[in-house]
Amino acid sequence: MQVRHLLLIAILALTVACSSKEVLDENLSETELYQQAQSDLDNKSYTSAVTKLKALESRYPFGRYAEQAQLELIYAYYKNAEPEAARSAAERFIRLHPQHPNVDYAYYVKGLASFDQDRGLLTRFLPLDMSKRDPGAARDSYNEFAQLTSRYPNSRYSPDAKQRMIYLRNLLAAYEIHVAHYYLTRQAYVAAANRGRYVVENFQETPAVGDGLAVMTEAYQRLTLDDLAATSLETLKLNYPEHPSLVDGEFVPREEEADTRSWLAKATLGLIESETPLPPGETRASQDVVRQYEDAEEQIPDELKPKAEEASKQDRSWFSRITFGLFD
Template sequence: MRFVFSSGTVSNATVRAALVAVSALSLSACSETFDKLNPFADEKYKPEVVEEVPAANLYNDGLARMSDSNFTGASKKFSDLEKQHPYSPYAKKALLMTAYTNYESGSYDDAIQASKRYLTLHPGDKDAAYAQYLMAMSYYSMAPDVSRDQEQAEKAGVALQELVQRYPTSEYVKDAKWKLQVIQDQLAGKEMEVGRYYLNRRNYTAAINRFRVVVSRYQTTRHVEEALERLTEAYMALGIVNEAQTAAAVLGHNFPDSPWYKDAHALLAKGGASPREDRGSWISRSFRSVVGLVSGSN
């Protein structure tokens, strides 16, 4: 657009007014073009005042949803309470209930995070043991079968062990100990699965490392008998007869009626050896660290 001025004097004010008019026209045209491309052009901002719901109302609403087994909805109410009323007497309860309702709804990661926050903010509280239990149970619920990665099972084991050690008089300890045994058995089973894989492929050193984990960490599981027998096999295959004899001897001392001991004994006899414990062996030392497992030596 061009402005042609006739001869004569044109004031600065007149020129500025013309430029402003041009700018306004340009902005108006741009706005109209943008609105045609904007699917939300017809929506207008409407300021709204959101009323704050009292903490007691949110808490009771959460409880009501829990009673209807609407744990997802209940969790949202308890979470809203904690955010809107962080200094309310209900806030601490709401955080614990957030962990519980997330656990019940299967939102285990959220349950773990809420439990951890509770333990961080209220470590000495009377309900801290329950928060620890919820965290452990969430990990436990996510633990897969022995054929898959055991990261969650390991975390469950750590959380359960912490519960037993930190809150020994808690009402949750009995169940925690039982589940800890289940987790340890599963972790030992995974080590055995990998150890057998290496043993079958004659990678004896790798196999021994796996069976060693079972003997060192999971002596109270049902897998330890087989682990000792497999150690006898692997050490004999490598020609380390002394350790093979020790593995068989420790197996015989602690599980004399085990079919695994019979296999280990027969394997040694085939090689012209017999069970004999070397108390300086790592196998012997591992078992002596557990009171009552080793009764003596040959």
């Protein structure tokens, strides 16, 4: 049923796009053109309204309805599901009329266009998790609403903008936690800890702060940074005692510890271990470098190796050398 709905919407959109080439009478006056555009807006014929408003602005750029037509063009683009065009029209109006009494409306619709950019038709029919999608439009919307509320705190659009900013801030914080958990699965523990700390420091009073502390605790434990892990865990217990990562007061990592065994050891369930487990903080690469150095040292001929006395001289301190050994 959902697929049928999507196909129907696509067909209707294509039909509307193909039938939107409206020819306007060249002899229409400014008032007649504006009235027809208003009639289209009232009838929700936004494509036709866009055509008439653009014609009104181009034919009568200094007319009595020019500025109002620019404002209503922003609205028509937004209602016609053209967010990029709505944002461009809003930016143009702000640039041309920064002191206009209704310029706050341009800021508001600009933020709305970015807010709805990722919330199109697909989100109505598909169960998409917005916190796992690219937050670019959400970040733009938050910044645009922030401009509105800071420049025009008494605007009638500011209360709604502030409520949307709360939602967007929670969404951006949840996205950072999603990325942090991805880093945990990839064993990029430093990056995961940094993401968690970023949420704790920059998204206070959001539900994701507890998740950020849990990520920091898990990442620091994997890195064997016990002091940092203990501090993060104590903060988590103190402020979020009901967090899902705390079971009976004990921290339970979300991601299982990475299995660094070879494929042979995994296939034989550990009966055949091809390599010994790595000590904490070491990697196969660092062990290879040490092994190559030891092999190269063994291959040095005996006559070229320094004698015991020379070796002991090489081990002298810099103070002993500059005083010629007088104070050894």
